[in-house]
Amino acid sequence: xxTQQRLSRxxxxxxxxGELQFPMQILSPHLTNQSSTSLVRSLLIAAxxxxxxxxxxxxxxxxxxxxxxxxxxxxxxxxxxxDKEELIVPPSATVSLRxxxxxxxxSKVILQESCxxxxxxTWQLVEGDLISRRLEEINRxxxxxxxxxxxxxxxxxxxxxxxxxxxxxxxxxxDFVASQDEGETRLRCEVMEMLEANEGATPExxxxxxxxxxxxxxxxxxxxxxxxxxxxxxxxxxxxxTESGVSALGKIQRLIGLLVYAKSALFEAEEDEDDEEExxxxxxxxxxPSFRVAAALNSSRSIxxxxxxxxxxxxxxxxxxxxxxxxxxxxxxxxxxxxxxWLDSGHSTCPLSGQKLPRHPVLIPNYALRSLIGQWCDRxxxxxxxxxxxxxxxxxxxxxxxxxxxxxxxxKLATGSPEVQRQAAHELRLLAKCGTDNRKRIAEAGAIPLxxxxxxxxxxxxxxxxxxxxxxxxxxxxxxxxxxxxxxxxEGIVGVIERGGTMESRENAAATIxxxxxxxxxxxxxxxxxxxxxxxxxxxxxxxxxxxKDAATALYNLSVYKGNRPVVVRAGAVxxxxxxxxxxxxxxxxxxxxxxxxxxxxxxxxxxxxxxIESNSVPAVPVMIDLVREGNEKGKENAMGVLxxxxxSGGEDMVRRLLAQYSESIxxxxxxxASTGSPHPKRKATSLLNLLHVQLxx
Numbered sequence: 001x002x003t004q005q006r007l008s009r010x011x012x013x014x015x016x017x018g019e020l021q022f023p024m025q026i027l028s029p030h031l032t033n034q035s036s037t038s039l040v041r042s043l044l045i046a047a048x049x050x051x052x053x054x055x056x057x058x059x060x061x062x063x064x065x066x067x068x069x070x071x072x073x074x075x076x077x078x079x080x081x082x083d084k085e086e087l088i089v090p091p092s093a094t095v096s097l098r099x100x101x102x103x104x105x106x107s108k109v110i111l112q113e114s115c116x117x118x119x120x121x122t123w124q125l126v127e128g129d130l131i132s133r134r135l136e137e138i139n140r141x142x143x144x145x146x147x148x149x150x151x152x153x154x155x156x157x158x159x160x161x162x163x164x165x166x167x168x169x170x171x172x173x174x175d176f177v178a179s180q181d182e183g184e185t186r187l188r189c190e191v192m193e194m195l196e197a198n199e200g201a202t203p204e205x206x207x208x209x210x211x212x213x214x215x216x217x218x219x220x221x222x223x224x225x226x227x228x229x230x231x232x233x234x235x236x237x238x239x240x241x242t243e244s245g246v247s248a249l250g251k252i253q254r255l256i257g258l259l260v261y262a263k264s265a266l267f268e269a270e271e272d273e274d275d276e277e278e279x280x281x282x283x284x285x286x287x288x289p290s291f292r293v294a295a296a297l298n299s300s301r302s303i304x305x306x307x308x309x310x311x312x313x314x315x316x317x318x319x320x321x322x323x324x325x326x327x328x329x330x331x332x333x334x335x336x337x338x339x340x341x342w343l344d345s346g347h348s349t350c351p352l353s354g355q356k357l358p359r360h361p362v363l364i365p366n367y368a369l370r371s372l373i374g375q376w377c378d379r380x381x382x383x384x385x386x387x388x389x390x391x392x393x394x395x396x397x398x399x400x401x402x403x404x405x406x407x408x409x410x411x412k413l414a415t416g417s418p419e420v421q422r423q424a425a426h427e428l429r430l431l432a433k434c435g436t437d438n439r440k441r442i443a444e445a446g447a448i449p450l451x452x453x454x455x456x457x458x459x460x461x462x463x464x465x466x467x468x469x470x471x472x473x474x475x476x477x478x479x480x481x482x483x484x485x486x487x488x489x490x491e492g493i494v495g496v497i498e499r500g501g502t503m504e505s506r507e508n509a510a511a512t513i514x515x516x517x518x519x520x521x522x523x524x525x526x527x528x529x530x531x532x533x534x535x536x537x538x539x540x541x542x543x544x545x546x547x548x549k550d551a552a553t554a555l556y557n558l559s560v561y562k563g564n565r566p567v568v569v570r571a572g573a574v575x576x577x578x579x580x581x582x583x584x585x586x587x588x589x590x591x592x593x594x595x596x597x598x599x600x601x602x603x604x605x606x607x608x609x610x611x612x613i614e615s616n617s618v619p620a621v622p623v624m625i626d627l628v629r630e631g632n633e634k635g636k637e638n639a640m641g642v643l644x645x646x647x648x649s650g651g652e653d654m655v656r657r658l659l660a661q662y663s664e665s666i667x668x669x670x671x672x673x674a675s676t677g678s679p680h681p682k683r684k685a686t687s688l689l690n691l692l693h694v695q696l697x698x
Contacts (some may be wrong), residue, residue: 036088039098040078040082040089040097042101043100044079044082046104047074047078047104049108050068050107051072064111067111067135068111070167071107073163073166073167074100074142076163077156077160077164080156080157081154081155084155087155091405092430093149093153095148095430096146096150099141100145102318102319106138110131110134110138120232121218121228122191122228122232123232123235123255125184126188126192126255142167147168147172150430153423183216187217194209194213195254195255214262219259221267222267225267228259309321313369313376315335316352318335320335320338321373322335322373324370325369325373326364326366327364327365328361328364329358329362330352330353330355332350332351332352340363343361402438406431406441409428410428410442410450412424413428413451413454414450418457418459422461422462422465425451426465428447428451428469429468429469432472436476439472439475443473443478443479447473448470448479448483448489449486451466451469451470451473452466452483452487452488452489455467455470455488455492456495458501459501460501460505463496463505464504464508467496467512468508470489471508471511474516480519481519483512484516484522490516490525490526491529493513494509494513494532495531496509497509497513497535497536497538497539498531498535503542506539506543507543507547507550510536510543510547510550510551510554511550513536513554514554518557523557523558523561527561527564532558533564534571536571536573537576540576540577548580548592552596552598553598555573556595556602559599562606565605565606566606566608569603570608573599574612575616575617577599577603578600578623579618581593581597581623581627593627594634594635594638597638597639597641597642598638601641601642601645602645605648607649610650621646621662622665624640624643625662625665625666627639628666628669629672633678633681637680640681640684640685643658643688644684644687647692655692663692666692670685670688670689670692671685671689673685674689
């Protein structure tokens, strides 16, 4: 509160001398001084609040200190922006700043929870890996937001720019993960071992070992042990409504059991009759789930502030109270609006677990949690339902603002100077990265032909912005047809792959071809351009790991159409793809194996491809057998796909030669996968074994 009052009284100062270093005319007129200042002010307040928080002394001190330092450095950026008398933030910067605000707010919640004296120390220790992962995710989110932040469009001093660039590098490095406390990790392992011992599977922990561990936990007296048991009881009531409630309650009961054993083993002399009675009371753990739910909902604690929402009722994405909780395939629960926005933005994984979600995810309503949230809202006078009319009006207003912003930028793309066109393309590139609605609006505003025109620009940055904007716009399926219909679009994209001004331009152009070639008709159209496939093969040789993956995947998509396969083979793709597989453990092939194998499995299905594989200087079959034996699941599957395609296109003669030379290695490798592999590789192995056995019997 004091921070807010101080900031509201603080005069706005303009410390930046000279001209602003970006063209003001391309900025959206709807991002007013007031809204920009309000956002920056919120960021500054949030950063100052983080600085004022007590640092966790017990767990995650290094990670917490590292995150706090980075947020403190960010406050220099917010401070300088807030001091501007006339502050207008471009849309792309607004997106980044909002992401930073979310990350800082998440940091505040975790750091506050870690510092709370009422939380159980043993529970925080046991759950330490989860907290550590959350801190790492926040650090990554900050890094992504900073990477997207267009520094050239913000009125910043050189010193602050350097600070932000430094922060980008820091958040991209692995030093944050490395800063985990080894002592904490060892203590966690030790406590988990003692929990197992206390269950009777192994001898009970020795008193001296127990005493040493409890000293590190600051549980060195009878009263502290009893207080810890009470905290674990409270923790049980908090965990009951969570998705992992059963598992969490099991762990908590085991911890209480360990503390009860420690009381008698370490502090027996301190106990008297009255204390014993008090201790027995606090060791009672409610066993009935309905009793636990009632305890959680009827807690005597007065929850008046929005920040006091129980964690299990907050959406992990927005950290707001969930109004419509839904369960995704990974088992995690999110608010429907937040997870829908996440999926619409092109993400295909669960935000918490990173688990791959189905292509068309089903969102299952979590009625039990919704009921609990409704009861909590009634008890604490929190509105559960927002006004539908007000909410729809806000959505409509936001949509209209976004539409006007896109139209404004497209207008500048059409009539502006080369510098303005470059900046407008950059804005559209970033907007197209965020959500299906933006991609639709950009296409509807007529941006695609204008972006295609910029592909031939001699300005390398403008070209990169244009091709990346087209890539992002193409993610929305309906826009693929508009790109293909734009005059010179395919030729322009292929031209960037061939001679783009930057490697990122070339690689993003290849990714655009990969995106467009998902559609069957476009495989034919793109493959019919004489320069397209040779350009992709060349990038396959010259690109970074990401570029090689995009080029290999684009070649795979194009080769699904049989008519393109001979063209891909004649362009010299087979030796390059095989080289990437052979050198999979070296820099030249690292990270591209699965994509290269997928392309080879298709090319091996035509006679030209089979000949190219067999005539390669390094025999392909031993490499494939080696992958079937030792590769990852996807590698095994793709390697078997190559072998199966070779057998089918080469016929009996190919199968006979394969068995004559490699039967002693290929049969055991396939039998191992068929007996121990996961379902899909197992089916492929069985199918290939049947094919080989038919020949063996003949």
